[in-house]
Amino acid sequence: MTRLLLLIIGAVLVNNFVLTRFLGICPFLGVSRRTETALGMGMAVIFVMTVASVVTWIIQRAVLTPFGVEYLQTVTFILVIASLVQLVEMVIQKTSPVLYRALGIYLPLITTNCAVLGVAVLNVQKGFTFVETAIFGFGASLGFTLALVLFSGLRERIDLADVPRVFQGTAIALITAGLLSLAFMGFTGLVK
Amino acid sequence: MKVRYLFGGGIHPSEQKISQDAPIEEMEVPERVVVPLSQHIGAPCEATVSPGDRVKKGDRVGQATGFVSVNVHAPISGVVKSIGLFPHPLGRPLPAVEIESDGEDTWTDRLKPHEDYMDLSPEELKEIIRDMGIVGMGGAAFPTHVKLSPPKEKTIDTFIINGAECEPYLTADHRLMLEEAESIIAGARIAMRSLGVDRGIIAIESNKPDAIEKMRGLTEDIPELEVVALRVRYPQGAEKQLIKTLLNREVPFSGGLPMDVGVIVQNVGTLSAIYKAIRFGLPLIERITTVTGSGVHTPKNLRARIGTPIEVLIEACGGFSTEVGKVIIGGPMMGVSQYSLEVPVVKGTSGILVQPLSEVEEGVDHPCIRCGSCIRACPALLMPTILAVFAQRDMFKEAERYDVVDCIECGCCDYVCPARIPLVQLLRYAKAEVLARRKKAA
Amino acid sequence: MWIAIFCLSGLGLLASLGLGLAAKRFAVEVDPKIEAVEGVLPGINCGACGYPGCSHFARALVKEGAPVGGCIAGGEDTALALSELMGVKAVIGEKRVAVVLCKGGREESTTKFTYRGVEDCKAAIIVSGGDKACPYGCLGLRTCERVCPFDAVVISEGGIAIIDPEKCTGCGICIKECPKEIIRLVPVGKRVSILCYSNEKGSEVRKKCAVGCIACETCVRVCPFDAISMEGNLAVLDHERCQVCGLCIPRCPTRAIEGRDEPFPQVEIIEERCTGCGICTMVCPVDAIEGEKEEVHTVSEERCVGCLLCIDRCPEEAIRIRGPAHSALESVVR
Numbered sequence: 001m002t003r004l005l006l007l008i009i010g011a012v013l014v015n016n017f018v019l020t021r022f023l024g025i026c027p028f029l030g031v032s033r034r035t036e037t038a039l040g041m042g043m044a045v046i047f048v049m050t051v052a053s054v055v056t057w058i059i060q061r062a063v064l065t066p067f068g069v070e071y072l073q074t075v076t077f078i079l080v081i082a083s084l085v086q087l088v089e090m091v092i093q094k095t096s097p098v099l100y101r102a103l104g105i106y107l108p109l110i111t112t113n114c115a116v117l118g119v120a121v122l123n124v125q126k127g128f129t130f131v132e133t134a135i136f137g138f139g140a141s142l143g144f145t146l147a148l149v150l151f152s153g154l155r156e157r158i159d160l161a162d163v164p165r166v167f168q169g170t171a172i173a174l175i176t177a178g179l180l181s182l183a184f185m186g187f188t189g190l191v192k
Numbered sequence: 193m194k195v196r197y198l199f200g201g202g203i204h205p206s207e208q209k210i211s212q213d214a215p216i217e218e219m220e221v222p223e224r225v226v227v228p229l230s231q232h233i234g235a236p237c238e239a240t241v242s243p244g245d246r247v248k249k250g251d252r253v254g255q256a257t258g259f260v261s262v263n264v265h266a267p268i269s270g271v272v273k274s275i276g277l278f279p280h281p282l283g284r285p286l287p288a289v290e291i292e293s294d295g296e297d298t299w300t301d302r303l304k305p306h307e308d309y310m311d312l313s314p315e316e317l318k319e320i321i322r323d324m325g326i327v328g329m330g331g332a333a334f335p336t337h338v339k340l341s342p343p344k345e346k347t348i349d350t351f352i353i354n355g356a357e358c359e360p361y362l363t364a365d366h367r368l369m370l371e372e373a374e375s376i377i378a379g380a381r382i383a384m385r386s387l388g389v390d391r392g393i394i395a396i397e398s399n400k401p402d403a404i405e406k407m408r409g410l411t412e413d414i415p416e417l418e419v420v421a422l423r424v425r426y427p428q429g430a431e432k433q434l435i436k437t438l439l440n441r442e443v444p445f446s447g448g449l450p451m452d453v454g455v456i457v458q459n460v461g462t463l464s465a466i467y468k469a470i471r472f473g474l475p476l477i478e479r480i481t482t483v484t485g486s487g488v489h490t491p492k493n494l495r496a497r498i499g500t501p502i503e504v505l506i507e508a509c510g511g512f513s514t515e516v517g518k519v520i521i522g523g524p525m526m527g528v529s530q531y532s533l534e535v536p537v538v539k540g541t542s543g544i545l546v547q548p549l550s551e552v553e554e555g556v557d558h559p560c561i562r563c564g565s566c567i568r569a570c571p572a573l574l575m576p577t578i579l580a581v582f583a584q585r586d587m588f589k590e591a592e593r594y595d596v597v598d599c600i601e602c603g604c605c606d607y608v609c610p611a612r613i614p615l616v617q618l619l620r621y622a623k624a625e626v627l628a629r630r631k632k633a634a
Numbered sequence: 635m636w637i638a639i640f641c642l643s644g645l646g647l648l649a650s651l652g653l654g655l656a657a658k659r660f661a662v663e664v665d666p667k668i669e670a671v672e673g674v675l676p677g678i679n680c681g682a683c684g685y686p687g688c689s690h691f692a693r694a695l696v697k698e699g700a701p702v703g704g705c706i707a708g709g710e711d712t713a714l715a716l717s718e719l720m721g722v723k724a725v726i727g728e729k730r731v732a733v734v735l736c737k738g739g740r741e742e743s744t745t746k747f748t749y750r751g752v753e754d755c756k757a758a759i760i761v762s763g764g765d766k767a768c769p770y771g772c773l774g775l776r777t778c779e780r781v782c783p784f785d786a787v788v789i790s791e792g793g794i795a796i797i798d799p800e801k802c803t804g805c806g807i808c809i810k811e812c813p814k815e816i817i818r819l820v821p822v823g824k825r826v827s828i829l830c831y832s833n834e835k836g837s838e839v840r841k842k843c844a845v846g847c848i849a850c851e852t853c854v855r856v857c858p859f860d861a862i863s864m865e866g867n868l869a870v871l872d873h874e875r876c877q878v879c880g881l882c883i884p885r886c887p888t889r890a891i892e893g894r895d896e897p898f899p900q901v902e903i904i905e906e907r908c909t910g911c912g913i914c915t916m917v918c919p920v921d922a923i924e925g926e927k928e929e930v931h932t933v934s935e936e937r938c939v940g941c942l943l944c945i946d947r948c949p950e951e952a953i954r955i956r957g958p959a960h961s962a963l964e965s966v967v968r
Contacts, residue, residue, distance in 0.1 A: 059645070063641055063645070067637045067638075069638045072642060075642065076641075076642065079642075079645060079649060080645075080649070083649040083652065087652075087653065087656050090656055090657060090662075091660055093660070093662050094660045094662050097662075160582075161560070161581075162559040282762075283761070284762060284763050529761075531747035532746075554750075555750025583757075584752075584754075614752050617752050617757055617760065618752055621752070621754075624760060
């Protein structure tokens with residue numbers, strides 16, 4: 001039990017996928033202009049990451065390893081992730097066209113999100129059990145959502161400020177992201 | 193009574209009570225007055241006289257229209273010269289009655305004094321108050337009879353007599369408390385009777401120790417009234433802040449009024465006028481106005497007739513002492529800068545402040561440095577820095593969500609801002625727009 | 635190798651089956667036409683079409699039959715592109731541009747006080763109506779300049795807003811934002827306008843502004859087409875009747891009328907066609923045509939002001955504009 005709790009804290013805070021591992025930067029910068037869209041994106045990623053973690057784990061254990069075709073890992077993992085993203089796209093388009101339009105191109109881009117592939121591969125590398133995989137995948141996506149929502153709040157405030165012309169737009173966003181990342185370094189050592 | 197609570201925020205600007213030792217001076221009867229038909233919050237009056245009519249001092253010249261409205265009266269005896277648009281302290285020409293003096297200054301014979309005024313019913317008292325044109329004389333000019341008629345559901349348990357006078361420079365209320373304290377106390381008892389309240393608190397800031405002593409002396413034998421000395425802080429004299437400090441009650445945000453927490457507040461000048469109206473039947477035709485600032489030769493507290501052009505008052509103080517920068521009606525925090533000296537004294541003119549050009553600062557503002565001073569200073573517990581950004585970008589929905597309608601326009605934020613951003617103007621703009629949209633939606 | 639192919643294909647098949655089922659379950663109808671229309675529109679969401687945004691107009695166009703000429707900001711080009719997309723003929727109204735009814739800058743007009751507040755007309759209004767002595771005057775604090783999505787508004791040296799008719803699309807946003815409500819839409823070919831909105835008496839106007847309308851009514855009398863009338867103390871121009879002859883412009887004593895930049899055209903009589911009927915002589919308001927009855931008439935170059943009334947009335951079509959063609963005028967008169 002403690003192990004699972006530590007796994008989550010580790011994934012969300014200590015080794016945050018966006019701010020510490022620097023994975024999934026594309027949607028991090030692209031979708032974080034407004035908190036509502038950021039939250040929507042976060043939800044989508046939670047679903048994709050968690051399910052992808054579980055499914056890829058099963059495929060690794062049930063298909064790739066027994067048949068000795070571990071070298072197909074990348075291709076099959078991407079296949080799984082792409083299918084899941086497509087599913088999520090369809091659901092969102094149906095249930096919330098507004099969110100669908102707001103997310104725009106970044107929704108299908110979850111497929112190429114290195115954080116999703118990253119967590120799938122990490123699960124295999126670390127040799128997690130089924131439950132551990134699910135928890136770790138869930139925790140990673142939670143951390144991703146946290147970083148995204150925090151950053152969107154910051155960006156909304158920056159939009160209301162008088163930023164010097166040289167820094168406007170992406171420049172100040174990257175600087176802020178760096179500072180946020182520095183802040184998260186404060187969690188180092190929290191979990192061994 | 194030891195004051196334990198204090199409202200949040202606020203500032204302590206230099207008090208500048210340079211005129212506090214000047215006793216009230218009677219002015220000469222003006223040769224000409226311009227009596228605006230709108231000197232109060234609410235519907236303006238309709239003129240009841242025509243050019244050429246002879247009027248006596250105290251005759252009604254403007255009829256109240258609707259419940260939230262009061263009459264206006266002739267402050268001098270003479271002839272009605274014209275009725276038209278004249279300069280007004282609000283900054284745009286408004287309808288007014290121009291009267292030329294006949295030099296006699298005779299009272300009308302239609303005055304109705306009441307010797308046994310305490311026998312009058314609350315309804316009769318309020319009617320006289322309305323007929324005599326009494327409005328809040330602290331500056332807001334809200335019709336007094338309306339304030340003294342809260343809806344039945346609101347039970348009032350405390351009456352506050354506002355002698356705080358927290359604005360720098362102004363000393364009219366201070367002198368009134370020293371020289372006409374009895375009329376204030378009598379007026380307070382009349383108001384309390386009309387409300388059915390038996391607890392009254394006289395609130396005076398501690399920078400007026402002589403007034404506190406005087407009022408305490410006069411209320412020793414009156415159990416319903418107590419005098420409380422307040423710590424000096426601007427805007428202590430604002431209703432909501434006064435109630436928070438004295439009773440630790442908070443008037444609800446977003447349009448709440450003192451009556452929502454069982455309190456009614458009245459200015460000392462208003463109460464003195466109430467007494468004179470009830471006891472002697474005198475309509476509101478004059479008031480104490482402090483003419484002050486380093487821009488006039490001799491700061492004074494003048495008893496001026498309503499409708500006197502402010503240049504006459506400034507002349508009575510020796511005129512300008514140096515190159516003029518601003519002439520402000522009211523105090524330096526919430527007063528309105530004027531561009532014409534023909535503007536008349538109205539019922540809410542508590543002071544005329546003349547600032548020499550050397551004291552007026554250059555209007556250059558810089559970007560917000562997010563120091564948070566304005567947030568610390570705001571007595572209404574708002575965030576002026578964010579509201580200013582919303583105002584600049586016309587984000588009125590967000591401004592409403594951040595409670596811009598609760599801004600009391602006191603000027604504390606503007607005063608402390610190191611970047612010299614015109615916060616009050618921006619907040620006023622956003623507030624006006626939000627209220628207009630609410631009205632349209634309704 | 636075969637195992638690998640087998641595994642991959644197997645997984646792929648599984649995935650596609652699942653997705654196929656999901657697609658049926660979560661099917662959403664999307665009209666590609668709406669997207670195509672959105673692509674053609676300017677995308678500024680100015681609201682001049684009456685809809686809250688370009689995507690709404692696109693939907694209305696495709697689903698509810700909104701007119702293809704509805705996008706005012708997009709103008710002719712957009713209307714044509716949309717009509718092609720929809721397979722409908724475009725009906726294009728005349729383009730209108732915005733004009734600010736004030737030309738009293740710092741040199742020409744007086745102020746009540748020195749204003750030191752927020753640089754915004756709407757905020758300045760709450761300070762005693764703004765610093766201009768004339769209550770109807772343009773304050774020049776850049777509100778309209780800021781809201782114009784097409785950068786068509788410039789504040790002149792003298793502090794008056796001036797709108798460039800080339801860039802203006804007539805979207806109407808500045809008209810809504812101006813707190814003095816002194817911006818109007820006029821047809822682009824008929825930009826002669828009386829640049830004043832003051833209804834104060836002439837003597838009052840003179841005290842406050844050197845170029846305001848003083849209600850002398852000269853323009854009313856001079857206009858050969860009865861296009862100008864008085865509304866209180868203000869001369870108002872009817873753009874329907876105005877023929878842009880420009881006669882009123884030099885006659886206004888305060889120079890309050892503007893709008894014809896080109897030099898006044900002049901007319902000449904086509905000798906072969908002139909029958910000497912003399913109608914033009916009677917009609918000419920400046921007596922610039924001379925001639926004996928039944929003989930070819932001539933136009934005096936010195937006196938002709940190019941009001942073009944004679945062209946309009948000549949029964950033989952024997953008069954034409956001399957020199958380079960002024961297309962707007964020609965089409966208007968004929």
